[in-house]
Amino acid sequence: MFNYTFQWxxxxxxxxxxxxxxxxxMQIAILSMxxxxxxxxxxxxxxLSGSRILSAIARTWVEVARNTPALFQIYMxxxxxGSFGLHLSPFLSILLGITFNNAGxxxxxxxxxxxxxxxxxxxxxxxxxxxxxxxxxxxxLPQMLRIAFLPMTNQMVWAILMTxxxxxxxxxxxxxxxxxxxNALTFRTFELFALAAVIFYLITKIITIGARLIAARLFRY
Amino acid sequence: xIEIEHVRKSFGQLEVLKGIDLTVEKGEVVTIIGGxxxxxxxxxxxxxxxxxxxxxxxxxxxxxxxxxxxxxxxLRRKVGIVFQQWNAFPHLTVLDNVTLAPRKVLGMSRAEAxxxxxxxxxxxxxxxxxxxxxxxxxxxxxxxxxxxxxxAMSPEYMLFDEVxxxxxxxLVGEVLDTLKMLAQEGMTMICVxxxxxxxxxxxxxxxxxxxxxxxxxxxxxxxxxxxxxxxxRKFLSSTRQ
Numbered sequence: 415m416f417n418y419t420f421q422w423x424x425x426x427x428x429x430x431x432x433x434x435x436x437x438x439x440m441q442i443a444i445l446s447m448x449x450x451x452x453x454x455x456x457x458x459x460x461x462l463s464g465s466r467i468l469s470a471i472a473r474t475w476v477e478v479a480r481n482t483p484a485l486f487q488i489y490m491x492x493x494x495x496g497s498f499g500l501h502l503s504p505f506l507s508i509l510l511g512i513t514f515n516n517a518g519x520x521x522x523x524x525x526x527x528x529x530x531x532x533x534x535x536x537x538x539x540x541x542x543x544x545x546x547x548x549x550x551x552x553x554x555l556p557q558m559l560r561i562a563f564l565p566m567t568n569q570m571v572w573a574i575l576m577t578x579x580x581x582x583x584x585x586x587x588x589x590x591x592x593x594x595x596x597n598a599l600t601f602r603t604f605e606l607f608a609l610a611a612v613i614f615y616l617i618t619k620i621i622t623i624g625a626r627l628i629a630a631r632l633f634r635y
Numbered sequence: 636x637i638e639i640e641h642v643r644k645s646f647g648q649l650e651v652l653k654g655i656d657l658t659v660e661k662g663e664v665v666t667i668i669g670g671x672x673x674x675x676x677x678x679x680x681x682x683x684x685x686x687x688x689x690x691x692x693x694x695x696x697x698x699x700x701x702x703x704x705x706x707x708x709x710l711r712r713k714v715g716i717v718f719q720q721w722n723a724f725p726h727l728t729v730l731d732n733v734t735l736a737p738r739k740v741l742g743m744s745r746a747e748a749x750x751x752x753x754x755x756x757x758x759x760x761x762x763x764x765x766x767x768x769x770x771x772x773x774x775x776x777x778x779x780x781x782x783x784x785x786x787a788m789s790p791e792y793m794l795f796d797e798v799x800x801x802x803x804x805x806l807v808g809e810v811l812d813t814l815k816m817l818a819q820e821g822m823t824m825i826c827v828x829x830x831x832x833x834x835x836x837x838x839x840x841x842x843x844x845x846x847x848x849x850x851x852x853x854x855x856x857x858x859x860x861x862x863x864x865x866x867x868r869k870f871l872s873s874t875r876q
Contacts, residue, residue, distance in 0.1 A: 538722035538781075541683060542736035542788060543712045552739055556726045635725055635768035 418604070425605035428596050435592030436613050442509050442580070442588060443573040449509075450516025450573075451566070455555070457521035458528065472521065479518020484576050487511045492583035505587070508580035512573050519569055520562070527561035528554070560633050567625040571618045578614075589613060636660055637682065637792060637825070641691035644677060651677045653847040654691070659825060661791075664818045666826045666834040669844035670870060675827040676719075678844075679794045682825070683714045695792070712740065715785030719797040721778045723769035729756065730765040733784045741788070748787070755783040759813050775806030779813055786817075793817065795826040831874055835859050843867045 460472035479487065488511030491502060502510065531554055539549035559566075578590035585591045593610040597603050637659040644652040651674040659665050667675045680686040682693055684700045684707040693700040698710060724732050733752035737743045743751075756762055759779040769777050778798055785793065795814060799807040811833050818824060818837040828834055834841050835855045842852040843864065851864040862868045 532722075534718065534720055534722045535724065537685060538718065538724070539736075540708075541685060541711055541716045542784070543708050543740040544736065545708050548739060552735060553724055560726065633726075635727075635770055 420605060421602055422605055424600055424602050425609045428600075428606065429609070431592055431596065432589060432610060432613060435587065435589035436617060438587045439574060439577045439589040440617065442505070442512065442577050443570065446509055446512040446516055446573050447566075447570050449513045450520055450569070453513065453517035454520035454524055457517060458524040459550075461521075461525060462528075475514075476518045476521050479515050480522065484511070484515050485579050485582060487514050488576075488579050488583060504580060504583050504585035507583045508577060508585050508588075511579075511583075512576050515576065516569055516573055519572075520566065523562045523565040523569075524558055527558045530561055531557050563625070563629055563633070567622055570621055570625070574618055574621070575614065636694075636696060637823075638694040639678070639682070639691075640693070642678070642681060642688050642693060643690045644674075644681060644686065644688045651847050652681070652688075655849055657842065657849060657852070659792075659823065661823050662821050663839045664822075664824045664826070664837050665840050665842060666828055666838040667842045667844055668828065668831065668834055668870070669850075672846075673844040674847040675844045676796050679716065679796045679825065679827055682794060683711050683716050685716075708740070712788050713790055714792045714794060715788060715790035716794040716796065717778070717781050717785055717798050719800045721774070721781040721798075721801075723772075723777045723780060725769055727768075728765065729761060729767050729769060729772070729780050732769065732780060733787045736784070737787050751787050751789075752783070755786045756780070758786075758816075759783045760809070773806060774802045775809045778802065778806075778810050782810075782813055782817075792823045792825070795824065795828070797827050797829065799828070799830060829874070831859070831871070843870065845870070 457472040457475055460468035463469065488508055491511040491514070492504070492507035495502060535553050535557070536549050539553040540546075544552065577588050580588050581591050581594050586595050589610055593606050597606050600606070639655055639657040642652050642655045643650065651672075655674070655678060657665070667678070669675050677686060681688050682695075682700065684705075688701055695710060695714060698705055700707070700710065724735065727735060730749060730752055733756060734745065734748035737748040737751060738745060753762065753765065756765060759782055761776060761779055761783065764772065764776065769780065772780065782798075798814070799810050802810065807830070811830060814824070814826065814833070815837050826834075826838075838855050840852055841855050841858040843850050843858060843862075843866070845864075845866045851858065851862065851867045858867065859871065862871060
């Protein structure tokens with residue numbers, strides 16, 4: 415019943431290619447987080463703006479991002495926009511798909527974090543002569559990012575894992591895409607994917623530990 | 636000079652200021668006493684434009700606070716306010732709490748702002764806490780930091796809104812001493828307070844607020860020694876116990 419012969423050597427021989435793929439995965443994840451955070455801050459401000467239209471845009475974004483499969487969101491970037499004649503490369507499709515997802519989740523985290531910051535902080539800043547933007551940027555935002563830091567770390571991990579969905583839109587330069595191609599070539603399915611999983615695990619572990627170190631350095635208060 | 640003319644202000648159905656008139660001259664210290672809900676604190680937040688008013692007007696050196704054309708951010712540099720809840724910025728050190736507005740609002744260099752901040756913090760007795768985060772300070776220390784933070788903007792007027800009310804009794808003295816020091820230095824101040832002996836010691840005039848009306852105003856000797864309004868008498872006898 416169990417007569418599979420493991421051939422780890424073959425898998426390990428492909429490690430350099432896989433690590434190249436891992437670098438692309440990191441690149442996508444980091445870019446999608448940076449863009450996602452900026453968009454999430456924008457969406458949060460949309461919600462606070464008091465404008466019905468802006469607030470509705472933000473709410474819709476958050477609802478779709480959080481309540482539909484990430485795969486759907488990535489598909490829409492590639493095939494959905496493609497139907498309208500806007501053809502994004504696989505790299506851009508996966509990047510923007512994950513960014514969309516990140517922004518939705520993070521906007522909701524930011525909104526929760528904002529609730530934890532007393533209104534009096536803004537008041538104190540305004541009374542010192544800050545305008546609304548200055549009060550938000552110098553006083554509220556830094557505190558918000560601290561409260562939302564752990565959820566942000568989680569989202570970063572999730573972003574890394576979501577890159578694996580890139581294969582569905584033809585992405586083959588990232589870790590999962592590389593492994594997929596190698597599998598088609600060698601049929602060492604178990605070994606290759608197990609090795610890929612270990613690399614994924616190590617990357618996310620390094621990120622969570624790194625985040626903890628950054629937090630300790632950044633948030634001494 | 637701060638001129639308050641016929642100021643009315645409601646929160647929904649509740650009218651909290653029912654036509655207040657008060658003029659505070661440069662260099663004067665006016666304390667406002669009165670029961671809770673008498674409108675004292677609301678008046679302070681109206682003076683620096685944190686709250687809109689329904690009618691009347693407030694002039695600061697001739698500038699109408701609630702006029703549409705008034706740049707409130709600019710006006711607030713002139714009028715410092717310290718609240719009951721000191722509102723320290725928890726993510727910044729004591730020094731950075733004080734330098735933030737001079738740097739980002741007034742555009743001072745870091746060195747310049749730090750020099751001023753260090754002077755102000757030393758002035759209020761926190762010269763050894765510059766690198767500390769507010770979370771590690773006592774309430775009294777945080778409140779003194781908030782005073783230094785307001786003073787670093789070199790305001791011409793200071794408003795104090797029950798700055799000792801949220802403090803443990805043994806910390807009240809250090810904050811009141813700071814206020815006394817400011818008063819002696821000639822700062823123009825309006826203080827809302829529940830500390831009667833403080834009001835008696837530092838004020839040029841004491842105003843008694845009752846249910847949104849300034850029921851009585853006069854010298855501390857007159858208000859505490861010979862109150863004319865029956866409500867003032869009632870209030871003072873209740874606070875003496």
